Amino acid sequence: MVESKYGQSGENIKMLGRNLIISERNGQVMPALKFGVKAWSENPTKTVVEARGFEMIIDEPEGLEGTNDGANPVEYLLAALAGCLNVVGHIVAKEMGFSLRGIELELEGDLNPAKFSGKDTDERAGYKEIRVEIKPNTDADEETLKKWLETIKSRCPVSDNIANPTPIKITLK
Amino acid sequence: MVESKYGQSGENIKMLGRNLIISERNGQVMPALKFGVKAWSENPTKTVVEARGFEMIIDEPEGLEGTNDGANPVEYLLAALAGCLNVVGHIVAKEMGFSLRGIELELEGDLNPAKFSGKDTDERAGYKEIRVEIKPNTDADEETLKKWLETIKSRCPVSDNIANPTPIKITLK
Numbered sequence A, B: 001m002v003e004s005k006y007g008q009s010g011e012n013i014k015m016l017g018r019n020l021i022i023s024e025r026n027g028q029v030m031p032a033l034k035f036g037v038k039a040w041s042e043n044p045t046k047t048v049v050e051a052r053g054f055e056m057i058i059d060e061p062e063g064l065e066g067t068n069d070g071a072n073p074v075e076y077l078l079a080a081l082a083g084c085l086n087v088v089g090h091i092v093a094k095e096m097g098f099s100l101r102g103i104e105l106e107l108e109g110d111l112n113p114a115k116f117s118g119k120d121t122d123e124r125a126g127y128k129e130i131r132v133e134i135k136p137n138t139d140a141d142e143e144t145l146k147k148w149l150e151t152i153k154s155r156c157p158v159s160d161n162i163a164n165p166t167p168i169k170i171t172l173k
Helices: A010-014 A073-096 A142-155 A157-163 B010-014 B073-096 B142-155 B157-163
Strands: A022-025 A028-041 A047-051 A054-058 A100-111 A130-138 A168-172 B022-025 B028-041 B047-051 B054-058 B100-111 B130-138 B168-172
Touching (some): A047 B073, A054 A073, A054 B073, A073 A100, A073 A142, A073 A157, A073 B028, A073 B054, A130 A142, A142 A157, A157 B168, A168 B142, B054 B073, B073 B142, B073 B157, B142 B157
Parallel strands (some): A130 B168, A168 B130
Antiparallel strands (some): A022 A028, A028 B100, A047 A054, A100 A130, A100 B028, B022 B028
16 A cells, blocks of 8 residues: 555545545555546536536637637646646645745647547647746756756646546446 | 648637637648646645636645645646537537537546655556546437547547647746
8 A cells, every 4th residue: 555645634634525535445544536527518618617616617719619708628738737737846845945935837739620620630639749838936956946847747647647648438428 | 731620710710819829831821729828826736827818726625735725736637628528529419410408527537646745656646547427418329429429539639638648848937
C-alpha cells in the first residue's frame, strides 16, 4: 500500500465531499481518490456540469455555432491544466524551501477542426501541443526554478493525463 | 490544405473572439484554430482563469488543503470532456440523421495521490482511466447508438487530448 497523507487523516477525508472517496479495505485506508461530475446538455452546444455542488457552464462561441454562455471544452481543458500547475507549483515550492508569492500563467494550443467537423483527415482532433508560459512571483534563482518546473510537470495529475495516454471508457446508459 | 467550414466564413471567424484565430497564409485561410487562457493564483490552491471574458474559478476542497471556492483541476478535466462529448454528440447525431433531444453524462476517475504528494512511487499522477456513462435522449436503436458513440470518441478534441499523448511545453516567463 502506498502511503498517503490524505489516507491518514479521517477528518480531512470527511471534508472532501461525496465525489472524493478514500477506499477502505481490510481496515486499511487505500489511497485511491475518486472524483466525479454529472453533466447534461442544455442545448446542443451548452453543457451544465455539476461537481460537489459547483456548477460549470460550458458552451461554444457563436462563431462555432454555439450560444456563447461559457468557455468552451478545449478552454476548460487549458483551465484544468492551469489550476493544477498552480496547486502543484505551490506544494513543490514549499518543499524546495523557497517563497512563492503567486503565479501567473498563459496557456494556448492550436487544433485543426477538420476531424472534429467530420472531414477525412490524418490530423488529430485535439491540440497538437499545449504551450504554457508560467511567471512565478519569487526571488528564487533560475536554476532552482528550472528544477521546480520539471517537478511540477511530472507531479501534476492533469498534465499527466494530457501528456500521457489515459484510457477513456464510454458506455451507453 | 484541409478544408474547414470555419475557415470559409469571415463573419463567423470575427465572432470567435480574440482567443480564437484563423491563421492566414499566402492569401489562403489555414484551418488552425487557436485557443488560449490567462490564469493567476489567488492563493496556493485557488486559480482564476480567464477565457474570452469568461471567468473560471478552480480550487481544492478543504480536505485537500484548499479554500473550496470552486471545482478542482481534475474535476475541470472531467467537465471539459463532458462538454466536448455533448457538442460532438449533437453534431454526429445530426449527421447520422437521428433526433437527439438531449444528453446526460456521468464521468468519474480514480487517481493515486502518492505522486502528486511527492512520494516515491511508480503510480502515475493522474487518473488511471476515465469512465463515462452517457444517456442520450433519443429513439435511435442500439446499433445506431454504438456507431454514434465510436464516432464521437474519435472526433472529440478533448477525448483525443486525454486518450492520446499531447506534448506540453512549459517555459518560464
